[in-house]
Amino acid sequence: MAAQPKPLPSHQPSYLEGGGVLGWLTTIDHKRIAVMYLVSALFFMAFGGFEAMAIRVQLWRPDNHALSAATYNAFFTMHGTTMVFLVVMPLLLGFLGNFLIPLHIGARDVAFPRLNALSFWLALVAGILLHLGWIRGGLPDAGWFGYANLTERYFTPGLAIDWWVIGLLVSGTSTVLTGINFLTTIIAMRAPGMTYMRMPMFVWAQMVTSILILIAFPALTIGLIFLLFDRFFGTHFYVASAGATPILWQHLFWLFGHPEVYIMALPAFGIISEVIPAFSRKPLFGYPMMAYSICLIAFLSYGVWGHHMFATGMGPVADSAFAVTSMLIAIPTGVKIFSWIATVWGGSLRMTTAFYFALGMLLEFTLGGLSGIMHASAPIDLQQTDSYFVVAHFHYVLFGGVMFAILAAFYYWWPKITGRMLGERLGKWHFWLTVVGFNLTFFPMHILGLWGMPRRTYTYGADMGWTHLNQLETIGAFILGVAFLFFYLNIFKSLASGERAPADPWDGRSLEWSTASPPPAYNFATIPQIRGRDAWWILKYGRAGSRGVAAYISGQAPPPPQPGEPVSAPDIHMPAPSIFPLVLGLAVGMMGLGLIIDWYRIVLIGAAVAVLSIVGMGFEYADFGEESHDPEHAPSSGGVDVRKIGVWSFIGSECVFFASLISTFIVYKSRSVGGPGPRILNIPLTSFSTFILLMSSLLMVLALAATQRGDKRWERIWLGGVITFGLIFLSGQVYEFTSFYNEGMGLTTNLFSQSFFVLVGFHGAHVAIGVLWLSVLLLAASAGKLGQSRALSVELAGLYWHFVDVVWIVIFTLVYLMQAVPGA
Amino acid sequence: MSDIAESHGGQIRHPGAATYLIIAAFLAVLTAMEITVFYVHALHPVLVPVLIVLAAAKFSLVAMFYMHLKYDKWLLTGVFVFPLIIATLLLVSLILLFAYLSSHMTPVG
Numbered sequence: 001m002a003a004q005p006k007p008l009p010s011h012q013p014s015y016l017e018g019g020g021v022l023g024w025l026t027t028i029d030h031k032r033i034a035v036m037y038l039v040s041a042l043f044f045m046a047f048g049g050f051e052a053m054a055i056r057v058q059l060w061r062p063d064n065h066a067l068s069a070a071t072y073n074a075f076f077t078m079h080g081t082t083m084v085f086l087v088v089m090p091l092l093l094g095f096l097g098n099f100l101i102p103l104h105i106g107a108r109d110v111a112f113p114r115l116n117a118l119s120f121w122l123a124l125v126a127g128i129l130l131h132l133g134w135i136r137g138g139l140p141d142a143g144w145f146g147y148a149n150l151t152e153r154y155f156t157p158g159l160a161i162d163w164w165v166i167g168l169l170v171s172g173t174s175t176v177l178t179g180i181n182f183l184t185t186i187i188a189m190r191a192p193g194m195t196y197m198r199m200p201m202f203v204w205a206q207m208v209t210s211i212l213i214l215i216a217f218p219a220l221t222i223g224l225i226f227l228l229f230d231r232f233f234g235t236h237f238y239v240a241s242a243g244a245t246p247i248l249w250q251h252l253f254w255l256f257g258h259p260e261v262y263i264m265a266l267p268a269f270g271i272i273s274e275v276i277p278a279f280s281r282k283p284l285f286g287y288p289m290m291a292y293s294i295c296l297i298a299f300l301s302y303g304v305w306g307h308h309m310f311a312t313g314m315g316p317v318a319d320s321a322f323a324v325t326s327m328l329i330a331i332p333t334g335v336k337i338f339s340w341i342a343t344v345w346g347g348s349l350r351m352t353t354a355f356y357f358a359l360g361m362l363l364e365f366t367l368g369g370l371s372g373i374m375h376a377s378a379p380i381d382l383q384q385t386d387s388y389f390v391v392a393h394f395h396y397v398l399f400g401g402v403m404f405a406i407l408a409a410f411y412y413w414w415p416k417i418t419g420r421m422l423g424e425r426l427g428k429w430h431f432w433l434t435v436v437g438f439n440l441t442f443f444p445m446h447i448l449g450l451w452g453m454p455r456r457t458y459t460y461g462a463d464m465g466w467t468h469l470n471q472l473e474t475i476g477a478f479i480l481g482v483a484f485l486f487f488y489l490n491i492f493k494s495l496a497s498g499e500r501a502p503a504d505p506w507d508g509r510s511l512e513w514s515t516a517s518p519p520p521a522y523n524f525a526t527i528p529q530i531r532g533r534d535a536w537w538i539l540k541y542g543r544a545g546s547r548g549v550a551a552y553i554s555g556q557a558p559p560p561p562q563p564g565e566p567v568s569a570p571d572i573h574m575p576a577p578s579i580f581p582l583v584l585g586l587a588v589g590m591m592g593l594g595l596i597i598d599w600y601r602i603v604l605i606g607a608a609v610a611v612l613s614i615v616g617m618g619f620e621y622a623d624f625g626e627e628s629h630d631p632e633h634a635p636s637s638g639g640v641d642v643r644k645i646g647v648w649s650f651i652g653s654e655c656v657f658f659a660s661l662i663s664t665f666i667v668y669k670s671r672s673v674g675g676p677g678p679r680i681l682n683i684p685l686t687s688f689s690t691f692i693l694l695m696s697s698l699l700m701v702l703a704l705a706a707t708q709r710g711d712k713r714w715e716r717i718w719l720g721g722v723i724t725f726g727l728i729f730l731s732g733q734v735y736e737f738t739s740f741y742n743e744g745m746g747l748t749t750n751l752f753s754q755s756f757f758v759l760v761g762f763h764g765a766h767v768a769i770g771v772l773w774l775s776v777l778l779l780a781a782s783a784g785k786l787g788q789s790r791a792l793s794v795e796l797a798g799l800y801w802h803f804v805d806v807v808w809i810v811i812f813t814l815v816y817l818m819q820a821v822p823g824a
Numbered sequence: 825m826s827d828i829a830e831s832h833g834g835q836i837r838h839p840g841a842a843t844y845l846i847i848a849a850f851l852a853v854l855t856a857m858e859i860t861v862f863y864v865h866a867l868h869p870v871l872v873p874v875l876i877v878l879a880a881a882k883f884s885l886v887a888m889f890y891m892h893l894k895y896d897k898w899l900l901t902g903v904f905v906f907p908l909i910i911a912t913l914l915l916v917s918l919i920l921l922f923a924y925l926s927s928h929m930t931p932v933g
Binding site for chain 2: 183187211214215219245247248251255302303306313314315317318640644645648649651652653655656658659660662663664666667670671683687690691694695697698700701702704705708798799802803805806809810812813814817818820821
């Protein structure tokens, strides 16, 4: 039964205590995973920061050769890749999202704790793969955007781009799993009474960010898969001489790339929306409009990718459409800026370091937003594109906006995470040095860009007149470096001898401040009942609003709730640690490594270990899935099981995955040069396969119905039938592929063949995974381990199977039956 | 046997075997119609719209009845339909953008 939160007595062990090294390696506690993300992000930030410094040293004077041109290319590529994928996103999602979402919504963990651990290990493996170029094959050097066809093996031989492709594929998988996990957690695991309009704004931001991840990352995944096929299997997805166009990469990359900006910016907005009210001692101004603005920004962000491509010549209609949507996005962003200012206005301000960084973010991000609006205008963008003006713009957004917010979050939540305060004096030094260093580094880039200095340039001539501003930027970069030394010093001092933090050091507003600093493993002794926004503030002082603030300031506020009766941890059931996420992460790393260094035995071993780990995870708990959560924690979403929401979220993401594949097929089939075309497709055979797959869906629902009514015999018969039909479908596909090969159409024959084989092959791989999944269920049924109580396991497999079916319905129509219809 | 079966926990009511068989029959008929449209040359002027309508019908039947969206919470429909709309917009946008590119492209070589 829900009750008011009981702050825990100080003697309760925190999540940081116990378990040793093995405890950390096998942890599935969201808070420990958050700390591991933090450590890995700070580690990679040192690399990214070093690369940035090296870039600035190279640009210190004209005609400089402090670095070779090749090293310079590698450094700016790895600086961007590292900061985006290995620092900023892990800090915002892996670290802050992981630590705070369950605490903010009154939950004991995320929806899928083991998947959460797997996400971390995959992210770490991705970071290591991306940096293995330091040891063998060289660092990637084609820019963080990896424009085709520079990334083709013909132009960039060696292993450097291979590390980049495989590393980003693994990183993307990790991020999508995190998105599914966070979205499911927020939908299904909010404490009783926490409606959507009562969630902290940080949770709103993370929820919308998760949706963006699910619809944005598949486009990058497909782009990378095409590149992988080009580099490893000799296809020509981005080779113009084969009729392909490198512009395809740009579309797929920026379909991901622009939402990615908001995948980083929205959580930063969420942070600022928590920090500013806490130190203004006012509720967030315009909460509903802030929530709607986040949604609108996310939606619009998916329709603005073309403004990165004005220079490619998309035509006046497309240019106009992308310009309008890009300008529109300023409206909800402006709503947020004004709401934050209105929150500060008239507040009882406490000028802490966290608040300094939040106010700094308001100013610096607004500057970045203003230069961003300029890029929405195609004619202006054509002047600025590929100049240092763009570098200035995105650093004002990503450092001035996002990194300032992350630093605000550090100073605000560090006491909750570690139980120690960060030093305010060192913090202020850190802040002012950051402001000075940041603006000295990046503001002159606007001017240099307008003067014509191209971005990514290795060096420049003395006659260009760019020397002094470049020197100013380099000085600024070193000041920024010193600022971060102050930050690291503050962290070490805090951990070594920092003042102990009380549970609620800032007189906070949200639920995380109701529990101990650092929190116990189970977060809350009892799941809180939520009565409004600013849940903890209401529990302390009554309804949020001016009366509560006035009572607090005048000293008439009621005393905060006293710690409840001691709660012994064994009374609260938490999921057990698991070794499988670590093993699976390592197995994926082995597969990636083996693929790159041509050691296919390692790939096979990795694949075998991966399959065994997945099966192991499946059978680790008796109910074939995540361990049951505390029964006290009733889902707030109307009783939908978290696993079902998770599978549907995955399916939603897969829609974009297959849409990217199908659109490439349609575009490329009519650009194909030489060799067989769509007429080669065998309609009678495929019609039969289609019928078989459709009927397998009938058998699947009959299997589910049998399971639900406890009919074990028919459960096994129908499941066996689905598997048989799936195998018949796959056999048809093998026959079809073999006959094409015998007729002279291989994977690399032409654009039609490669886009056909990749699309249909990926669908076939999905069918094969479905057959494996159902085979495991059939084995479980034969062992008497399925049954009515575990019907959900069959239903989840069925959802996946039906999705594979509906994808085939689309493929059968667009690829086979419309074979004579030209694409583009 | 009742045509409506309850799922575990009695929360969501799923259709029974009779409904599933009827849907399967519809799917088979719609597939047969698709193949017919493909082979009958007289129908080729309307090939694209007819095939799209038939595929959409099959897609909807599987999603609504076999994937139980008709019976499940609206939340799940939202989790599926929103990305589906985005995916459709992506597909149409890319086709249109590349159609323009092809019509204004300078031939290689």
